[in-house]
Amino acid sequence: xxxxxxxxxxxxxxxxxxxxxxxxxxxxxxxxxxxxxxxxxxxxxxxxxxxxxxxxxxxxxxxxxxxxxxxxxxxxxxxxxxxxxxxxxxxxxxxxxxxxxxxxxxxxxxxxxxxxxxxxxxxxxxxxxxxxxxxxxxxxxxxxxxxxxxxxxxxxxxxxxxxxxxxxxxxxxxxxxxxxxxxxxxxxxxxxxxxxxxxxxxxxxxxxxxxxxxxxxxxxxxxxxxxxxxxxxxxxxxxxxxxxxxxxxxxxxxxxxx
Amino acid sequence: xxxxxxxxxxxxxxxxxxxxxxxxxxxxxxxxxxxxxxxxxxxxxxxxxxxxxxxxxxxxxxxxxxxxxxxxxxxxxxxxxxxxxxxxxxxxxxxxxxxxxxxxxxxxxxxxxxxxxxxxxxxxxxxxxxxxxxxxxxxxxxxxxxxxxxxxxxxxxxxxxxxxxxxxxxxxxxxxxxxxxxxxxxxxxxxxxxxxxxxxxxxxxxxxxxxxxxxxxxxxxxxxxxxxxxxxxxxxxxxxxxxxxxxxxxxxxxxxxxxxxxxxxxxxxxxxxxxxxxxxxxxxxxxxxxxxxxxxxxxxxxxxxxxxxxxxxxxxxxxxxxxxxxxxxxxxxxxxxxxxxxxxxxxxxxxxxxxxxxxxxxxxxxxxxxxxxxxxxxxxxxxxxxxxxxxxxxxxxxxxxxxxxxxxxxxxxxxxxxxxxxxxxxxxxxxx
Numbered sequence: 159x160x161x162x163x164x165x166x167x168x169x170x171x172x173x174x175x176x177x178x179x180x181x182x183x184x185x186x187x188x189x190x191x192x193x194x195x196x197x198x199x200x201x202x203x204x205x206x207x208x209x210x211x212x213x214x215x216x217x218x219x220x221x222x223x224x225x226x227x228x229x230x231x232x233x234x235x236x237x238x239x240x241x242x243x244x245x246x247x248x249x250x251x252x253x254x255x256x257x258x259x260x261x262x263x264x265x266x267x268x269x270x271x272x273x274x275x276x277x278x279x280x281x282x283x284x285x286x287x288x289x290x291x292x293x294x295x296x297x298x299x300x301x302x303x304x305x306x307x308x309x310x311x312x313x314x315x316x317x318x319x320x321x322x323x324x325x326x327x328x329x330x331x332x333x334x335x336x337x338x339x340x341x342x343x344x345x346x347x348x349x350x351x352x353x354x355x356x357x358x359x360x361x362x363x364x365x366x367x368x369x370x371x372x373x374x375x376x377x378x379x380x381x382x383x384x385x386x387x388x389x390x391x392x393x394x395x396x397x398x399x400x401x402x403x404x405x406x407x408x409x410x411x412x413x414x415x416x
Numbered sequence: 417x418x419x420x421x422x423x424x425x426x427x428x429x430x431x432x433x434x435x436x437x438x439x440x441x442x443x444x445x446x447x448x449x450x451x452x453x454x455x456x457x458x459x460x461x462x463x464x465x466x467x468x469x470x471x472x473x474x475x476x477x478x479x480x481x482x483x484x485x486x487x488x489x490x491x492x493x494x495x496x497x498x499x500x501x502x503x504x505x506x507x508x509x510x511x512x513x514x515x516x517x518x519x520x521x522x523x524x525x526x527x528x529x530x531x532x533x534x535x536x537x538x539x540x541x542x543x544x545x546x547x548x549x550x551x552x553x554x555x556x557x558x559x560x561x562x563x564x565x566x567x568x569x570x571x572x573x574x575x576x577x578x579x580x581x582x583x584x585x586x587x588x589x590x591x592x593x594x595x596x597x598x599x600x601x602x603x604x605x606x607x608x609x610x611x612x613x614x615x616x617x618x619x620x621x622x623x624x625x626x627x628x629x630x631x632x633x634x635x636x637x638x639x640x641x642x643x644x645x646x647x648x649x650x651x652x653x654x655x656x657x658x659x660x661x662x663x664x665x666x667x668x669x670x671x672x673x674x675x676x677x678x679x680x681x682x683x684x685x686x687x688x689x690x691x692x693x694x695x696x697x698x699x700x701x702x703x704x705x706x707x708x709x710x711x712x713x714x715x716x717x718x719x720x721x722x723x724x725x726x727x728x729x730x731x732x733x734x735x736x737x738x739x740x741x742x743x744x745x746x747x748x749x750x751x752x753x754x755x756x757x758x759x760x761x762x763x764x765x766x767x768x769x770x771x772x773x774x775x776x777x778x779x780x781x782x783x784x785x786x787x788x789x790x791x792x793x794x795x796x797x798x799x800x801x802x803x804x805x806x807x808x809x810x811x812x813x814x815x816x817x818x819x820x821x822x823x824x825x826x827x828x829x830x831x832x833x834x835x836x837x838x839x840x841x842x843x844x845x846x847x848x
Binding site (some may be wrong): 222224243247250251253254255257259261262263264265266274275278279307309323324327 | 751
């Protein structure tokens with residue numbers, strides 16, 4: 159758990175990082191996201207939770223346009239997400255994403271996984287990109303694995319590599335899509351530790367997760383979604399101790415009940 | 417009762433496995449005689465192998481390598497081993513091997529295809545083996561033009577001007593793309609085509625009239641034998657892979673027109689027998705071209721074989737693309753790679769790796785299909801064998817020249833197959 163002293167350091171500025179207004183999305187005729195309004199300030203650490211099928215993954219995948227929204231407006235760092243490819247690429251290079259199944263590139267070594275985007279998107283010289291990559295590998299505590307292939311690493315190590323890969327692009331916002339759901343219990347902690355460390359450094363983070371311990375430790379806001387809508391949002395303490403809606407109470411009793 | 421605890425009080429260290437039996441007896445018992453049925457099948461198989469060897473072995477052993485006709489061969493055989501004994505008459509190959517290799521290519525110019533072959537190996541070196549110096553790749557890129565000049569002859573300036581077409585395209589792109597990216601891409605495609613169609617020939621003639629460098633010009637009718645097969649086969653292989661990749665990508669494209677064109681192309685070429693396409697190449701194409709156009713028949717065949725093979729290739733590669741998890745595309749997107757970079761760096765390396773067996777299978781099939789050109793009266797190796805057998809001296813020779821041709825094809829196809837296994841092994845990084 160993070161001490162209060164450290165927590166105070168995680169400042170939230172007035173600058174708006176993500177602004178979503180009246181956003182709607184359908185899969186065919188199925189209305190997945192309904193009237194989403196959400197504003198994220200720089201430095202915020204937001205945890206999104208909710209039952210499966212509630213649209214939480216879809217919501218964060220809209221933020222870097224892995225999914226397309228049909229109505230409403232999404233602004234990321236002042237750039238609006240439309241079908242304009244230039245805007246999309248700009249947003250994607252500013253927003254890092256960590257997936258449930260890591261999605262490392264199996265044909266490249268760990269180091270190549272990390273340097274690929276900096277070299278080809280940011281045009282960083284190879285040498286410099288490798289230095290940056292080694293720095294972040296050190297940060298996620300696996301520099302010795304740099305020349306192995308993803309298939310040779312454990313799940314927890316792969317997920318930490320995936321986090322490092324995103325960080326190499328020096329993103330201003332990080333999205334986590336159930337980063338620990340595919341991991342063995344023993345490995346969840348090492349990934350969460352990395353994420354907590356990132357939060358302490360002031361990264362703007364949006365994290366879809368069921369790790370309520372993580373939410374209590376680092377989140378400044380918890381958002382609860384159900385049926386494609388934001389049902390409740392609050393500070394973690396209030397959210398867990400004093401949930402307002404019936405749906406939230408039911409959800410919390412189910413995941414915390416045992 | 418002995419005391420056996422159900423919970424460990426101390427952990428057990430790893431131990432050696434129980435002794436594994438080895439040796440020839442065990443191997444035979446397991447692999448050859450594991451049951452009565454298997455023992456019987458083993459014996460039948462041994463007998464079958466023996467009877468084949470018993471027939472073919474002596475035939476090979478009693479081979480005759482000198483002589484200028486089948487009658488001479490038979491006389492030598494009778495003198496050495498007695499009347500009525502059969503033996504191979506490889507004298508026919510000794511006398512005619514050059515014809516099977518080069519067709520009717522002028523004898524004094526054999527050095528040109530031979531040099532081309534050597535240069536081809538040099539050009540392939542950096543493509544096939546990553547340990548080769550990268551600089552050689554420039555030679556590999558220029559090799560098709562070099563080979564064209566060496567094989568067909570004529571002025572050196574024509575292939576130079578053809579190569580220059582790529583520079584023209586690059587120049588057009590550099591000049592126009594700052595104004596508009598799409599326009600630049602279109603210019604990069606149209607400018608070289610315009611160059612090749614209208615300016616290339618006259619420019620080559622002009623330079624030739626000033627600085628004359630040329631080799632004796634040969635016609636496509638002079639080509640034959642393995643030279644013909646390799647020219648068509650290798651060109652088909654080299655050009656069908658990139659076209660196949662583009663077609664596979666086009667078929668997956670979101671753009672309706674691109675997708676429709678690619679699907680129509682693939683299904684069209686796959687739905688027609690190759691032999692039909694070859695007839696189109698040799699006969700029908702002439703009706704569509706403006707009268708008086710001299711469009712080389714080998715070139716026409718190469719184009720048809722390439723397109724035919726590319727259609728199959730596209731489907732093989734599409735299989736590889738379909739096998740990739742969606743997460744790979746998403747990870748590439750999320751890192752900000754654009755479509756072409758994602759394809760080149762993430763998707764294609766993996767898709768091609770998965771499909772190596774299919775691609776190489778297609779290559780081997782294409783190479784062997786080149787013998788079909790005999791139907792449009794090109795002199796492929798089998799056609800040449802037939803004409804050798806029609807000759808009075810060698811009338812009656814049957815197995816020997818066909819064995820020779822089969823052996824040469826086998827060398828090519830087997831090396832491709834071996835290389836593909838080497839490549840698969842080298843690229844194996846998933847550690848599953």
